[in-house]
Each structure stands twice: as C-alpha cells, then as structure tokens.
Amino acid sequence: MILKVYRYHRGMVSPHYDTFELELRPGMTVLEALFQFQEKLDDSLAFHYSCRGAVCGTCAMLINKVPRLACRTQVESLLKGGLKVPIVPYPAIAETVPWNPEEEVLVEPLPHLPVIRDLIVDMDAFFQYYRFIEPVFTPSADNPEKERTMDPAAVKKLEVYTNCILCAACSGACPVEGKNPRYLGPAALAKLYRFHIDPREGRTSRLKTADIPTGWWACEFYGNCSLVCPKGVPPRIAIAKAVAQLKREEKEKLKKQ
C-alpha cells in the first residue's frame, strides 16, 4: 500500500509528491498513516490535527481527490479505488500527478486555499467569510422569565446546521469557490441560514446579509458541499431555501408596487 503525499514549502519552485510504502494495520486512518510517514520517512511533513475524533475540523484534506477528514477516513476503505463520492469534477481536482487509485492513497491539501506548507492551508479567507455573516445569536426583544423554549419540530429543522465543525471540506469541494474567490462559500451560508430559521433569533432579516452577488446568488447548486460534509450538513439545501425565500419576497414586493 503506497501513500503518495503532496509536499511544498515556501521557497520551493514547485510542489512535488513523496511516496511511502505503508505498513497497513487494520482500522488505520489516513491521519495515522501520516504519522507513520513522519516516523519512518520524513519528520518534517506538516499537517494539522487536534482531536483525532472528527470534532475539531482541523484535519480536512484532499484524499483520493475528495475533501475528507484524515482522522475519520480509514485507509482500507480507500483501497482498490473504494469510498468513492460522486462529486461533480472541477479544475482543482483534475489529475496533476500520475496516481493509481487501485494501489495508492493520494493525500493533498484542501483546494481553493493557499498552501502554507505540505498539507496545511491558510484558512484566513474561510474565517473572514464566516465572520462576515456574523455567526452569533441575537435574542429577540421579548424577555422571557424562563428559558426560551423551542418546539421539537423547529429544533429538528435547525440542528443539522449546528453540526458544522468548520473543517472547510465543503469549500474545497465547491467548483464556484475555485472560480470566484470572493464567494462567501457553503459553510458560511449554511450557518447564516441556521440563524435565519432559529425562532429565538431577534434579527428577522438575516438572509439579507448574503443578498449580494457573492452570497446566495453565486451558488450554482453543484451539491458537492453536501456530499463531502463529514457531519451531514446540507449547505446546498440551505442555499436553495434561502434563494427561494428571497425570490418570493421580491415577487411580493413587486406585486405591492
């Protein structure tokens, strides 16, 4: 079993790939394979991780041309071209290196973000757009004596969006992000929608924050974001619902004129 890993650091003219014969253990994750690479081949290999349990979101990378969490992806499941995800192809994942998916696991940095070193990308732009949508709850003006209760149906609707761990896998899988670096992106938009449908939220016009050419309207509905999300968040559905609501509101406004 061969691990093929992208290598780059500042000052290099162009990136290259290192290959490494992996000692496969049952249940081994790609993250563990990278540790083995560090121990046995080159301890300067750089990558991010923290929780090792699909919680912190720091280990997202492009594994066999699909953005995934390294700590959650088992090497064995990738063997013989396994664990395919039917994402729409886009330029950033077009093959750049000879790679045999039958025998090799290919590990590269997440697309669409600048590479700092090896598998570490600069997440600044991702978090800049996340901050732009103001991901904080603003309580409605009424001041209940007890807690703000929610009915279970409302909780069910929004809880899927609260599962986001900000790993940016969706951004790395989004063809629009590749051609429009100013697009707010699926993670920020899904989070904004989560506040919009929260019945406790005081700001009634939250959808308006992204009612700009680089917000809701930039999405082309490829759906790659929802397919790769390791936590089951469906940004595509959130964006489609927001767009439909904004169009409805616009129609009603025109009728009244």
Ligand code: SF4
């Ligand atoms: S929506 Fe999913 S893929 Fe995107 S940042 Fe959140 S957890 Fe990661």
Ligand code: FES
């Ligand atoms: S190490 Fe935390 S999500 Fe993978």
